[in-house]
Amino acid sequence: MTAKIIDGRAVADIIRTECSVRVQRLEEKAGIRPGLAVILVGGDPASAVYVRNKIRACEAVGIHSFTHRLAETVENDELLGLILRLNADPSVHGILVQLPLPAHIDMARVLETIAPSKDVDGFHLYNVGALVTGNTVFSPCTPYGVVKLLEHEGIVVEGQNVVVVGASNIVGKPMALMLMARDATVAICHAKTRDLAQFTIGADILVVAAGVPGLITAPMVKRGAVVIDVGINRLGNGKIVGDVDFVGVSRRASHITPVPGGVGPMTVTMLLVNTIESAERLHAMQRTAA
Numbered sequence: 001m002t003a004k005i006i007d008g009r010a011v012a013d014i015i016r017t018e019c020s021v022r023v024q025r026l027e028e029k030a031g032i033r034p035g036l037a038v039i040l041v042g043g044d045p046a047s048a049v050y051v052r053n054k055i056r057a058c059e060a061v062g063i064h065s066f067t068h069r070l071a072e073t074v075e076n077d078e079l080l081g082l083i084l085r086l087n088a089d090p091s092v093h094g095i096l097v098q099l100p101l102p103a104h105i106d107m108a109r110v111l112e113t114i115a116p117s118k119d120v121d122g123f124h125l126y127n128v129g130a131l132v133t134g135n136t137v138f139s140p141c142t143p144y145g146v147v148k149l150l151e152h153e154g155i156v157v158e159g160q161n162v163v164v165v166g167a168s169n170i171v172g173k174p175m176a177l178m179l180m181a182r183d184a185t186v187a188i189c190h191a192k193t194r195d196l197a198q199f200t201i202g203a204d205i206l207v208v209a210a211g212v213p214g215l216i217t218a219p220m221v222k223r224g225a226v227v228i229d230v231g232i233n234r235l236g237n238g239k240i241v242g243d244v245d246f247v248g249v250s251r252r253a254s255h256i257t258p259v260p261g262g263v264g265p266m267t268v269t270m271l272l273v274n275t276i277e278s279a280e281r282l283h284a285m286q287r288t289a290a
């Protein structure tokens, strides 16, 4: 068997076109342009590239972007003060603080200061709780992107055995919750899991977000499985690879996502979707209040 390669850029393009239409409609009906504020602390080159990509993606669909670059040495209070001002700014519908943050910054405090109604990453505890209980406000962008990729490929989740490798707050845990909400049977594996292969071999759908290049090899994958690779690892030679041995696993899986060009472009796209949804929701709330 040779797997179908799921083209994340193509699906992202379709959704971005839908985004442009929604932005235009909001402009015509309500005179509102969705706005996203991105806060970047420090000069990490990878973060700078990601932020630039997010800004470019916003502009392409007509979302207003506001970038705030703060020094590596910024004090907690200054960052928190900026967030409070953005919370109160009616032209801002989404606030994203690029992670990771420098060690002296209290990340939990930062995430809890973002107004839940503008938390387009879905990292605020309120939004985490909403996701757990099935009252989702904002789905975290990467797992949301995976769900949309599966939908676009016509891959049924209900009743399937899904294994998520990686238990981070940003990907693994919300991914498991979102798939449970869609009636999959979900197991989560992590760095302390004994005999990882014993779990992965049973997966109809295998989602890998461990950050370990080459972690998943062909013998660990069931024939005909759907394999979603969330990993992004930069090797010594500058090459970017996922967590899955793409060539080997392609011979066993029915579908596989490449890196780059798989989940990554979807992450940015779902940020756009969340920002537009936020603008629509905040606008509807203001009308109710008026």
Ligand SMILES: Nc1nc(=O)c2c([nH]1)NC[C@@H]1CN(c3ccc(C(=O)N[C@@H](CCC(=O)O)C(=O)O)cc3)C=[N+]21
Pocket: 050, 053, 096, 097, 098, 099, 100, 121, 141, 142, 232, 240, 259, 260, 261, 262, 263, 264, 265, 266, 267, 268
């Ligand atoms: N508050 C916050 N929210 C985030 O969503 C967030 C973050 N912080 N910190 C960093 C991670 C990483 N992330 C990616 C987004 C897009 C690609 C992406 O577009 N990748 C392309 C290009 C890969 C490349 O060439 O580097 C691809 O996979 O095809 C990757 C990674 C969002 N993150």
